[in-house]
Amino acid sequence: VAFVLRWYLQWAEAAHCEPGRGSALRFWSESVSSRPRKAWQLDLWAQAIRWYLEWLERIKSEQPVMSSDISLKERVSASVHRVGARRGLAVRTRKTYAGWAGCYAHWCGSVERIMNESYAREWLGWLVRERQVAFATQKQALNALAFFFKDVCCRKEVDLRSGVKQARRRVRVPIVLSPDEVDKLLQQMRGNYLLPAQSMYGTGLRLKELMGLRVKDLDLERDQLVIRAGKGDEDRVTVLPSILIEPLEKHLQKIRVLYDLDRATGLAGVSMPGALGRKYPKAGKQWSWFWVFPAASTGIARKARWKRRYHILDKVFQRHIRAAGQRAQLNKRVTPHVLRHCFATHLL
Secondary structure, eight states: OHHHHHHHHHHHHHTTOOSSHHHHHHHIIIIITTSOOOHHHHHHHHHHHHHHHHHHHHHHHHOOSOGGGSOHHHHHHHHHHHHHHHHTOOHHHHHHHHHHHHHHHHHHOSHHHHTOHHHHHHHHHHHHHTSOOOHHHHHHHHHHHHHIIIIISOOSOOOOOTTOOOOOOOOOOOOOOOHHHHHHHHHTOOGGGHHHHHHHHHHOOOHHHHHTOBGGGEETTTTEEEEOSOTTSOOEEEEOOGGGHHHHHHHHHHHHHHHHHHHHTTOBOOOOSTTHHHHSTTGGGSGGGSBSSEEEEEEEOTTSSSEEEEEOOHHHHHHHHHHHHHHTTOSSOOOHHHHHHHHHHHHO
16 A cells, blocks of 8 residues: 555656646556556555545545645644544544544654554554553554544555554552542532532533533433433433432522523523534523533634633533642542542442
8 A cells, every 4th residue: 555655656746746536547547557467456556546535635625725735744633623523523532533643644754654554553552662651542542543544544444453562451440539528528619619519429420411411401300310412422311319409409590590691681592512503593592401500701602703601611620629629638639530430439
């Protein structure tokens, strides 16, 4: 694969041709089919050039800037991000995959190396030897390259594991607080961050799931809540402790005032998941879609120029949890995910 791509690109440079379908056909007729070749060679070379041309066309359609104006790393990252969006990957997953694919492209330095899976295996081993990455980090990079080769480059079969040095998998004991330590932590939570912390401990939600809760996800009459598009993009139902019912009812009354204020001031509706915002443009202004834990202030939408209200930021909540742990003088590393571990452990 790398040989024929290098051959084609060198030929295109010597012939002063831009890489593309036209120059590829000319290269094939003048340099490949003009001499007797074995059938397996022709099949392999044709497949490699076809992969490259499909990838090139995809990049050109996604990035309307001349290829000389952007780096190879940026082109690869952009292609992974765009294809990931079409495949329905989460935003964070797209950013992660695009970042790893861009790092791989920068390490390779040329298109023919990028398309060669042997360089991909070498890079995965290099991450362990030189960068000393953890097992989970190497696996994340492997998943990113698998997506790049299979979904972006349309490679049906690719081997990225053979001969690759695997990072040693470390077994870590999760941090769990005792019930007394949880009480001390919650007593130190302040302002609007106490109820989210109590809800996380009482339901075992992940941080992203907690922040993304909508009013319609709460079923207070049946003491349960629904998690939409959780890990693996799956929905599930979990328990809602009865001790949280009354605080949540009062909280909903409080944020209803905030919701009414947003509607009265003409503020844009909350952001909607996936394509629902385009399908139902007015749904973001409905009470049922309002955040359970909205931010106190409004912000500018990323892809538009209007203001809207978002939920409490993940990093802000994490910072409040850590600060509460320090005030409680807990000698453990306290994060929001620790409350999830505590939920499972104390439930057992």
